[in-house]
Amino acid sequence: MLDFFNSNETIHFIITVGSMLLFTIGLYGIFTQKNLVKVLISFDIMESALFLFFIGLHYNFGLVAPIVDGSDKTFTNMVDPVPQAMILTTIVIGLAVLALGLSFGIEYFRLTGINDISKMNELRD
Amino acid sequence: MMESGFHGCDLDDSLKCKLEESGTQNTHSVMEKAAAWFRSRSIFVVAYGTGCGAIEMPPTFTSRYDAERMGVVGVATPRQADLIILSGYLAYKTLRRVIRTYEQMQKPKYIITLGSCPINGGMYWDSYNTIKKLDDYLPVDVSVVGCMPRPEAVIDGFSLLQKRIKNGEKAGWEKYDENLDFYKKNQKRVLGNHVDPSYETDWYNLENGSEV
Amino acid sequence: MIFQIILLIMLAYVVGFIYMGLYRNITARIQGRYGPTVYQTFYDSIKLFSKKNSVSYGWMFYLGPVIMATGAVLTLILVPVFSDSDFLRSVTTQGNLFLLLYLMVLGPLGNALAVGTGGNPFGVMGVVRGLTRLIGLELPFYIAVVGLIIASNSSDIVHIIDLQKTTGLNILVHPFLFIAAMISMVGFFGASPFDIPGAPQEVYSGPRTEFSGKFLALLMSQGSIFAFAKLVLIIDLFLGGADSLWMLVIKTFAIFITIIFIGIVYGRYKVEQAVDFLMKIPTLIGVIGLVRIIWFG
Amino acid sequence: MNSIFLLLNLLPILFLYQFGGDLHVSLSLTKEFTLSLSQTPLGTFFAYLSLISFLLVTIAQKSKKTSFSYYALQFLLSIAMLAIVLAGDFITFFIGWEIMTWSSYFLISKSSDIDTKSLQKYILFSLASAFSLIAGMVIAYSFANSFDFNVIQNSFHTMPFNIKVALIVLFSLSFFTKAGVIGLHYWVVDTYSKAPDLFSSILSAVMSKMGIYGLFLVYGHLVGYAELKDMFGVILNGTDFGYVLGWIGVITSIIATFKAITQDEVKRLLAYSSIAQLGYIIAVIGMGTSFGVAGAMYHTLIHTIIKLLLFINVAAIVAQTGKNKFSELGGLIYRTPVSFVMLLIGIIALAGMPPLGGFASKFMLYNAAIDSKFALILVGMLFSGAASFLYCYKLVYGIYLGHPTSKDLETQKEVPISYLIPQVILALLLVATGAFPGAFIKVINPILIEFSLNTIPYTSMGVMQSAVGNFNGLFIISAFVVIFVFILLLIWRIKSKAKNNLNRFDISYCGEVPSKNTQLHYGYGFGTDLYRIKFVNAILKRSSSPFYEALATQTKKTAGLLSRMYYGNIHNTMIIILLFFSALYFIGVN
């Protein structure tokens, strides 16, 4: 029984389904929520889903973290380090965007008292 | 008798004298004679229907009496006309237009009046707005009497005029030129000094050349 | 040469005046009158020349009738009056039919200028009516002329005359064109129903309102010369021209009497009625003739 | 400043003269594009035409206060036109064309009574014309692989038929717009009437001729009249193509003529007249015969002269009196007699009356139609010519004859001499072309050779030769003068004393004396009775402006509709992007 859960296919399937569910939650947020903070949270959820998806699919059973401590030079049994590096970078970028977005939101709210993105339409035709 | 002054009884003697003098005068040169003949053969008429006599014009000029056979033919504008027919009484208002029309005609030019009103006022002898004797205001060449004269009489008037033109008799327009002051004075008496401003520019003032 | 031309002008003058007199006389007879003598217009002309005064509004007013007369005389010498006279043939080849079409309008233009200078609004109204009528009047005539030019492949009148000696008279060959041209001609002669420009009941005498004395006389003289020239043009185009004085008189008189008969029986069209009519019936007749020449000729 | 630019304007003429008709320069712009000037007889004719016009207009500008930028733009315009007519390839042609467009645009904008709407009209039509041209030239390029005129000419017959037709239609549309064919003339009248007065003369006399040059270039040079005949077949004695163009031209000229008569503004009348006259040129330009080309060329020359003369004359009057309507002018004949005579000469030529040059050109036009047996087209031309007498008369009457409509007109002085000099030159040119109509055949024949058409026989300067009869201009004009003088002397000698009755109120007025307030000038109502004629009314009440205004309104509505997409709701924008993605994905996957 546990073997079933220990197989790569299963775990990849679960991760895929799970992250896509998470992604769908984010999408749902984007489609329905109009509060700027909630929209930004939805984006973050979507990004997180992608991260999970990407990292998860590159994990196979029996592999260890790609940490080179100097002793082992064979690089075997390691997870592909590139996705992890990429995700780390992406997380940082996502954070930066989130921070910028929130700061914009705060400033804007201070000036106008609006946090509904569909009502931010002073710039329009 | 209210307006007896208008009849010329208070005219200056000098003017009166001049008028008497202007009698007949024959033309001499051959060219003049020929011209006089042609003038007599061709008379363009502007028919000024001033009074009841206007009704006599159409038969005179159309098929029944046909004045055209004598070379007498109607025209519309005074510029082309040799003869003006004044067919009846002349109110002051009409007189003004008649004078103007007459002055716009080119010399030689003649006047024929119909009926008695232009001669002595006729049935309008005591009217307040009708002139009594046209000859004081414009030189009448032929007066056809009758009230109104029939077309035959009008045609008779034409032939009389033609005869006089042919003979080179001194015509009314010459009298008018010579005694302009007299006529103008009479006209102004009736029409007043406040006549149309353009009277200043009439032939009266332009006689000695174009100074305007 | 100068002598011949002067002789020609004299002939046109005399014949033209006689025709004008005849016009009045015949009209009178048709109306049941005795009418004036045939020389009446001549008397009128001399009388007007001998007027002591002629009012003038300045040099353009003075020159207008002169331009008009020039146009008439120029038209006359460019129309071959005698088709076999070598001299006239050589003169007329200096011009052509198109030139004549335009020369015929030069006179009205000179008149119009003088009228405009005169400053009489009635005169100008008359001119405008005349020019408006001209729009309709020229159309059938142009169609006829164009048809003849295309049919004889030449705009040279002498050539058109010569051609008729072999192909037969154009009046028989191209009857539609002849009818169109004749209806126009009625208008060109100022006869009813196209005599609106000078309608005395409406606009005084129209263009002639201000003309008097010698100017009017000049207008009348050129009118008779011009009328003669137009008659000659018609007989040249449709009746094979004239080679002798008799032929000339007979042919022109035939055309002339037709025009009188047409003119006498009609009332006067308003200008828009005239143009409407001219743009319909005569134009249609002309176009039929034209199409006949181009597509079936 | 004026003299500097006068000299500057003289320079290109000298330059052109110096090269003596054989100017071939080329300059590589990129590896595909070459700027090349290549002088042809056709180009030379138009070059001199435009340069001399500019020179004359510059003379007239002497007494009008004109800014440096105006002169500079005008000079630029003349150079652009030079580039157009000397161009050896389409790139040069187009660059010249567009510089002409915008430099004239800025010149027009310098007028005091210009409004935005007219400016927009002008520039949009000009650009539409330019874009049509550019479309044609790139399509030609796609087959000829070159913008060079000679290459395109050589490879034209190898193109597919529909491409040939498309090219001809595109080029024709472009040049028709410039020449102001009816339907495409919406800009012409407003522009001509509202442009600076002297610049209107350039617009009408020279710039519209660039459209004619373009048509010559395309029909005669690029396509070739022989090719046109092969493509479209033959009707009567001419080509089908020429027949269609003939009707286009005739309808243009008839409609414009009637429209001209009813105008109250002087320059609007002249603008319509310009459209009408160019209609004649277009009517014969496609006939593909020697006389067609010759007639079109001759009329181009004469119309340029006439329109320069008339527009300069009107500009002088407008500058002098400050009025530009027939209902406000009048009675200037004895105040400005020289101007009057000049205008008179102009309208006599415009009406096509002998003995001036106007008749010679009309004669050639008619001959062209006769030559092709296009009888109804010829009748149409004659008809429009007859109607044009009315507006010719309105022009001279409304300004100079009749009565002055206001007090200040009675004290006007003659216009400044600088306006008169070019007018006198142009009037003399009209007399000269009338007296020596044959002289121009020498100019035309090289062009006919260039178009591989038969030349027109030349006998003498005075004689205009044609297929169906000729006329001797010298004879006509001398006969005219002799007879005129003779009659004048005759009438002078007659004793009947002509009284110069100088008071303008002394007219036959039914015994009445018109006062100063009486409306005696017939300038305003002139031509209104045309509305009562059914046929003319049908023409006059129609106008192209509802169509173009509806187009503008519809465009605006469309713009409003489309702009509602950009209503600033970022949430919806996001959703649209996501939906668009899903839509594309479903399409892409399936």
Next chain:
Amino acid sequence: MSLGYYFLLPVIFSFLTPYFRKLGTSALRGSSVFLTFILFVQTLEYTGVSLPQISQFSVAPPIGIAFVLDNFSLLFLLIFTFSGFMVSLYMLWYFKANDNTNETRFYVFFNMLLAGSIGMILSCDIFNVYIFFEITGISSYALAAYNKDKLGLEAGIKYLIIGSIASIFIVFAIMLIYLQIGTVNIGLIAQRYSEIDPKIAVLIALMLFIGFGTKAELFPMNFWAPDIYQGSSSHVNGLFSAIVAKSYLFVFFHLFYLFGLNTKYTLLIMSLGAITFLVSEFTALNQKDIKRLFAYSTLGQLGILFMALASNSSDTISGALFHLASHSISKLLIFLVLGILISKFKSTKITIVGDFKSLFLSIVLIIGFLSILGIPPFSGFIGKILILKGFALSHNYIAIAFILLVSIVEAVYFFRLIALMLDKKRTKTSVPVGFVNYIVLSVLAILIVLFGVYPSLLTHYTDLATNALLQPHSYLQFALGVGL
């Protein structure tokens, strides 16, 4: 100089900005001018060098990260550094004449923007492209909002939200690519793109398309763009129009041709470009706000560029690149002039164009307008005629007709502005221009005229760039590290 400095220098300057501020405003402004000047001069030097060139960091590609400069990116690099230089010169005047409290913030993000956009075109690693994409994005959001006014913040928020959407698509695409091929090197992806399962390949292509297309303002994804332009300052608009939009465009078409997507998606992109052109030119007709108006104009021109660049034919693409360069210069010129006017009149209504009195500004503005309209003898004409010629050679007459017809609509509002400018009835206020602006604007105007009358200057580079885009062998060699 290593290509890496193109990224490093701006970043370093960006980080040092607060320090420069402490040294004084002139140091701050001067540093930016210095930086952009160095970059521009360096780029000019590359024009004489044989390309492509590569700069690798630590490990050679395909494993390592590298910057590759080929002729295609050189053209963009020239445009970007030149525009940056011009804007930095302009800012010398701007902050002197206007409120300069936000000066530091501007320079931080301006330098960062340069770093990001230059990095984006130089990077040969798709993940790095993404990173630079985000750097450009963040700095442009910040630039849009750097004044912290209401409109700017709104623009910033909108931009940020849209940017987030786009980045999610791109991240997703990159992840899918990596999952399929196991590499992020563009060269390798290009080589092995055809091996990907077609369904996934479609998904990847669409995601990249949506991601970069959104940022590059293609039609159904561009409803945000005018708002951003309207909310931002005019010189920032200049940057957006001349640099930012063009850098996304670069990546879009670089990947488009490298991944061999041109066979399938040409028609889609061309028609979307055409619709972009049509819709934005029509929409521009009713605009009352000058910045929004030119935003639509920019969208329209980008539409033409999409049409032409997707057309698969070297002639058209060469023309499109010429047009792109010309458009960058012209739009920059227009936005800088508008900046002067807006700072004078404190209004963004289109009527300000009719209210100023300055011969110099009128002339350069009109030159800019005419150039964008494609009227000779200005550079826009050469671009447009080259594009049309390219379409003609591929017998794509519909595109020609479309471009020309819509161009008339474009002319409507451009000439409405010009007519407003020439309207003598309006009361005109004279506008101080500033010494630096005379130089900046005349350089831009002279370049427009120069490229118009002597286009070989630029066509040389555009032809090379076209070759590099359509025959990317040498680029791929370098990107794969084979040539090293």
